[in-house]
Amino acid sequence: xxxxxxxxxxxxxxxxxxxxxxxxxLAGDKGIGLETDTIxxxxxxxxxxxKAGVEVAIVxxxxxxxxxxxxxxxxxxxxxxxxxxxxxxxSLALQDALEAEEIPTRxxxxxxxxxxxxxYIRRKALxxxxxxxxxIFACGTGNPYFTTDTTAALRAAEIDADLxxxxxxxxxxxxxxxxxNPGAKKFAKLSYIDVLNKGxxxxxxxxxxxxxxxxxxxxxxxxxERGNMLKVINGELIGTMVADIETSE
Numbered sequence: 001x002x003x004x005x006x007x008x009x010x011x012x013x014x015x016x017x018x019x020x021x022x023x024x025x026l027a028g029d030k031g032i033g034l035e036t037d038t039i040x041x042x043x044x045x046x047x048x049x050x051k052a053g054v055e056v057a058i059v060x061x062x063x064x065x066x067x068x069x070x071x072x073x074x075x076x077x078x079x080x081x082x083x084x085x086x087x088x089x090x091s092l093a094l095q096d097a098l099e100a101e102e103i104p105t106r107x108x109x110x111x112x113x114x115x116x117x118x119x120y121i122r123r124k125a126l127x128x129x130x131x132x133x134x135x136i137f138a139c140g141t142g143n144p145y146f147t148t149d150t151t152a153a154l155r156a157a158e159i160d161a162d163l164x165x166x167x168x169x170x171x172x173x174x175x176x177x178x179x180x181n182p183g184a185k186k187f188a189k190l191s192y193i194d195v196l197n198k199g200x201x202x203x204x205x206x207x208x209x210x211x212x213x214x215x216x217x218x219x220x221x222x223x224x225e226r227g228n229m230l231k232v233i234n235g236e237l238i239g240t241m242v243a244d245i246e247t248s249e
Contacts, residue, residue, distance in 0.1 A: 013235035014162040016055040016129060019046065020152040021167050023064035023090055025223050032064055034093050042167075043097035045229045046134065050103055054233050055129040057159060058136045059152040060094060062086025080144035084111060087148065091138035092116065104133040110142030110151075122158050129159065149203040153210035164216055165232060166203070167223035172240035173202050190242045202242055217243040 021042065028035030050056050065086035066079075091107045098105045106128050107117040118124065120137065128135050140151045149166075156164050174184040175198075187200075192212035195202045202208060202220055211218055221228045221239030231238050 012049070012052050012054050012233045014054060014233050016159065016161050017049075017057070017163045017165055017233065018152050018156040018159075018161045019056060019058045019165045019167065019229075020149065021058060021060050021094075021223070022148075023061040023086065025167055025169070026060070026090055026093065027064040034064065034090070039093055039097045040100075041226075042223065043094065043101055043103075045226065046098065047101045047103050049229050049233050050132070050134060052230065052233065055132070056134045057125070057129065057155060057161065058091075058094065058134065059148055059155060060087050060090040060136060060138065061148040062090060065089060077144040080140075081111075084139040084142070087140060088113070088117070088138045091136045095136055098134055104131075105136065106133055107136045107138055110137070110139040126159055147204050147207065149207040150210065153203065153207040153214075153216065156216050157210060157214040161216065163232075164211065164218045165229065166218055166220045168220055169222065169224065171222040171225070171238075173200055173220050173242070175200075187240050188237065189245060190240060191245050192242060195242055202240075208242075211242070212244070215244050217241060 024031065025042070026034055026039055028038035046056060046058070062083045066083050088109060095105045095107050108120040108125055109117045110120045112119045117138065125135050137151060137155050140146055140148050141154060152164055170178055172186050173190060174186050176184045178184040190200070192208055194200070195208050196205055202218065203211070219232050219239055219241055221232060228238050
């Protein structure tokens, strides 16, 4: 077992979380495919919050291999099914890295492929989490026209998660693209209605509505900064919090 580089003292604020990771995050600086060093670093950080006692489920995107909208002229359902298969590649890579850290992990797919993963069964997923296994949800919802953000919101509601951690390449939610606009304003807190009304790029509207209806808070944070996951689960305000609040900053 690796030695953990963070202080794990104290009781985590959240008992069970969903970590949403984009496929692009697993590609590192390459932008496409998989970057082993990046996957290993993410797995080490996930291991830290797992060791702290948090029950962790993960939803992984597939954009480092395929995006449904990339299939120009292609039937949308076919393109989305190809994207679902891409999430399986990422899930298996992440599972392998986590198990190298000696963390028990299960991949569950919304489309059955029993030779390589379990089918998604809610009660079985809950049992894995109770036994301190990390569960990775692959293949999205199993249906076309839905994003992996919506999958994260749906699975969070189904497993009664306390929080969705959305890992991105920026340190929160801004009123415009901070890479293009140096004067972009970062939000510390937002309400679900703010996200929907302002069209902010937190999650798609279906996912945001699901979180609002089920009162599931979302924290958007930078995945590239070591220790951020641990800080969030310990209650520190990192990035941007989206929750049921009357006023936002």
